[in-house]
Amino acid sequence: xxxxxxxxxxxxxKLFRTHVKLVYAIKYRSNRELGVWAGKMLGERMQDDRGxxxxxxxxxxxxREKERGFNQAFMIGMGIASVLGVRVESGVLSRVVNTxxxxxxxxxxxxxxxxxxxELRDTVCVEGCHVLLVDDVVTSGAxxxxxxxxxxxxxxxxx
Numbered sequence: 001x002x003x004x005x006x007x008x009x010x011x012x013x014k015l016f017r018t019h020v021k022l023v024y025a026i027k028y029r030s031n032r033e034l035g036v037w038a039g040k041m042l043g044e045r046m047q048d049d050r051g052x053x054x055x056x057x058x059x060x061x062x063x064r065e066k067e068r069g070f071n072q073a074f075m076i077g078m079g080i081a082s083v084l085g086v087r088v089e090s091g092v093l094s095r096v097v098n099t100x101x102x103x104x105x106x107x108x109x110x111x112x113x114x115x116x117x118x119e120l121r122d123t124v125c126v127e128g129c130h131v132l133l134v135d136d137v138v139t140s141g142a143x144x145x146x147x148x149x150x151x152x153x154x155x156x157x158x159x
Contacts, residue, residue, distance in 0.1 A: 020076075023137060026072050033106045039079020041132075046132075048085060048140070053129035054089045058136075058147055059099040059118070077134040078106050091122040093147055110142035118150045128156035 026035040040078035046052075065071050074090055081088045097117040133147055148159050 009079055019109075025150055026075070026136065030069055032070055033050075035075030036079040036082075039076040040083050041079075042076070043080040043083025046080065049082050051130050052084060052086055052132045054087045054126060055084075055132045055134055056089050056092050056126070056147075056151070058094050058143055059090070059095040061095040061117075063098050064095075065073075069072055072136045073134050076136060080132065080134060085120045086132075092120065092126055092131075093150060094119050094121045107140045107142070110140045112146070114143050114146040116146075118154060120150050124156045124158055130158045133159055 025031045026038065055077040057071060057077040059065075060068065060071045060073075071090075074088070077088050077090075095117055096119045097114075098118050099113050131151065133144060133151070135143055138144060151157055151159055
């Protein structure tokens with residue numbers, strides 16, 4: 001049985017100009033509160049999805065997180081978790097390769113760019129859990145897939 005229990009791109013914000021501005025404000029203008037708010041809005045749409053045990057945000061490389069000051073996927077994940085009443089497990093995955101931005105890359109280049117960029121860290125806390133993997137932007141799905149490859153190594157995890 002695959003670890004992928006259900007895939008869904010919870011992108012309830014279609015890519016209109018205002019939504020691009022929302023993502024931009026969260027990601028590049030350090031608007032942490034807006035990230036949590038967007039996560040809460042997503043969480044509201046997920047309240048019927050029972051069975052999620054925890055949220056795992058896609059990690060940034062430590063250098064990029066230091067540069068940006070925070071991880072936007074973590075902030076969105078905090079908002080989702082607060083609505084669903086679950087925990088955020090940010091120590092499970094680590095980004096060990098400081099990859100260039102995916103912006104402007106073709107689908108195949110995106111997959112190559114993030115291949116082997118992630119490693120598992122503290123996994124005991126999610127063994128046997130149904131986890132929600134959260135990223136701020138999903139285009140080709142390459143980053144999510146790279147994270148799922150790592151998560152699939154954890155005993156009993158479902159993503």
